[in-house]
Structures are given as structure tokens and as C-alpha cells.
Amino acid sequence: MIEFEHVSKHYGDSTVAVADFSARIPAHTTTVLVGSSGSGKTTLLRMVNRMVEPTGGRVLIDGEDIAGTDPVALRRRIGYVMQSGGLMPHRSVLDNIATVPRLLGTSRADAHRRAADLMELVGLAPTLAKRYPAQLSGGQQQRVGVARALAADPNILLMDEPFAAVDPIVRADLQAELVRLQDELGKTIVFVTHDMDEALLLGDQIIILEEGAQVAQRGTGPEILAAPANDFVAGFLGLHRGTRTLHVRDNTQGRIVVDERGRAAGRLAEGP
Numbered sequence: 001m002i003e004f005e006h007v008s009k010h011y012g013d014s015t016v017a018v019a020d021f022s023a024r025i026p027a028h029t030t031t032v033l034v035g036s037s038g039s040g041k042t043t044l045l046r047m048v049n050r051m052v053e054p055t056g057g058r059v060l061i062d063g064e065d066i067a068g069t070d071p072v073a074l075r076r077r078i079g080y081v082m083q084s085g086g087l088m089p090h091r092s093v094l095d096n097i098a099t100v101p102r103l104l105g106t107s108r109a110d111a112h113r114r115a116a117d118l119m120e121l122v123g124l125a126p127t128l129a130k131r132y133p134a135q136l137s138g139g140q141q142q143r144v145g146v147a148r149a150l151a152a153d154p155n156i157l158l159m160d161e162p163f164a165a166v167d168p169i170v171r172a173d174l175q176a177e178l179v180r181l182q183d184e185l186g187k188t189i190v191f192v193t194h195d196m197d198e199a200l201l202l203g204d205q206i207i208i209l210e211e212g213a214q215v216a217q218r219g220t221g222p223e224i225l226a227a228p229a230n231d232f233v234a235g236f237l238g239l240h241r242g243t244r245t246l247h248v249r250d251n252t253q254g255r256i257v258v259d260e261r262g263r264a265a266g267r268l269a270e271g272p
């Protein structure tokens, strides 16, 4: 479990990226931080692997304050996937994926074997192993990024808008793959996006952020769809524009979520 306890982040005198944020991210689930540009999502994500140090408050992983851990060691046991892929351009796909296991002392042969398995896991053909990142499509590069993040078998996976730069059809493929992977692997995933549809698809828990990482609402997708907390959330959901395709409907078995054709897409959990 990851816990944010009253964390804040100030830059200089005037920028408050994060005012006062607290949250619990349960293990083996996907939590999506969603909000508009500049709301502090990336800042929060990077606090988890100490790429950003909070100005105040604490971040705990399994009860341990990470301020007392070695940041390099911490980063090697947390997977991190960025929008840009962040692949090393002069290294092959296989070497890119094998990077962290090699740094952790795994032999080259073992690291390559593991990398080949991971390529299969994320849906990359073995024939791509010797290519360089520039010889891959955007979607393939993001798959390499996911495989690399999984290479050291981390419990935690941080994903910062990993699918934002690819076209909508490839994005839908990557999202579906992530759902499948997560079913199989059960990682603790923190996923940042500004796309509410992506949040609804991937998030067991969704935290909607306003400027300064103020929490506008948190809950499951169906909970948020059923009862948007305020106008900001309703606006974010696109309810004012009538563009949202999922709706909540009451039937004899309780409240269900239905898609644009009225087909049931899920059941709304009973509140406490």
C-alpha cells in the first residue's frame, strides 16, 4: 500500500503544485489520478519514487516512510513508464528491457531471457528484439516501456500518461493490454491521465484533481458517474456536453451502469 499523508510541494514562493494531499493507494489495484494540465498529477506520481521530494508531509510504502530510503534503490524496485517512452536510443529493444536487471546484477544471458519473456507478455513479436527504438512505432515503443518497467518484477508501477502520444486505435489496444496484464500480475499501479474515459476504463479507484492537487472527488468509476460531487467533476465527465456514453440506471436488481446503447456495462457497488 502507498500512503500520501498531507503532502505538499511548493516551487519558489508562488507555485503551489500540491497544497495538501492525502490518499491511500491499496496494493494490487489500479489508482488513476486524473485532472487537467497543471493540477499536480505528475508531481504526486514522482513523489512515490523520490524524483520529487515533498515540501511537507510523508509518503509511505507498506508503512515505511520513503524519505529514509536510498532513492536509487527505491527507483530500481518501482517500475516507471513515461509518455515519451524514455527508451535509450542506442540500445536494442532487448537491451532496453534488460537494463534494470543488469544493474541489479543479473547476468546478461538471464536478463535477455527475461526480456524475451516480457516482450511476449506485452505483445511484442520476438523479431523486434534487435531493433532500436527509432525503428518501432509509437505503440511498440510504449510496449517496450511497459516491459522495461516490469523487468525487475516491481510491486509498484507508476505510469505517467503512458498512452497519450499514440493514436486512438493504438491507445485502445494498449489500454486493453494493460487491463489484461493487471488481471494477470496484480501490481499496485498509479496511473496519471487527463482522459476521463481512460480513468474509467483502468481505475479501480479514481481520484479527480483540481489545481494544487485538491481532491474534487474520489471513488470507483461507477460511484463518480452516479453522483458527481460538484460542477467541476460533472464538467470533467463531460456531462454538460452530453458526450459521456456511460450512464447509471436503476433496475430491479439495483443500480447498473449502461453504455450508449443501454447495454449493462457493470453494476454499481452498494455504498456503505
Ligand SMILES: Nc1ncnc2c1ncn2[C@@H]1O[C@H](COP(=O)(O)OP(=O)(O)OP(=O)(O)O)[C@@H](O)[C@H]1O
Pocket: 011, 015, 016, 017, 035, 036, 037, 038, 039, 040, 041, 042, 043, 044, 194
Ligand atoms: N520543477 C518545477 N519548477 C517549478 N514549477 C513546477 C515544476 N514542476 C512542476 N511545476 C508546476 O507545478 C504545477 C503542477 O505540475 P504537474 O506537472 O505536477 O501537473 P500535471 O497535472 O502533471 O500537468 P500535466 O497534465 O500538464 O502534465 C504546475 O503549475 C507546474 O508548472
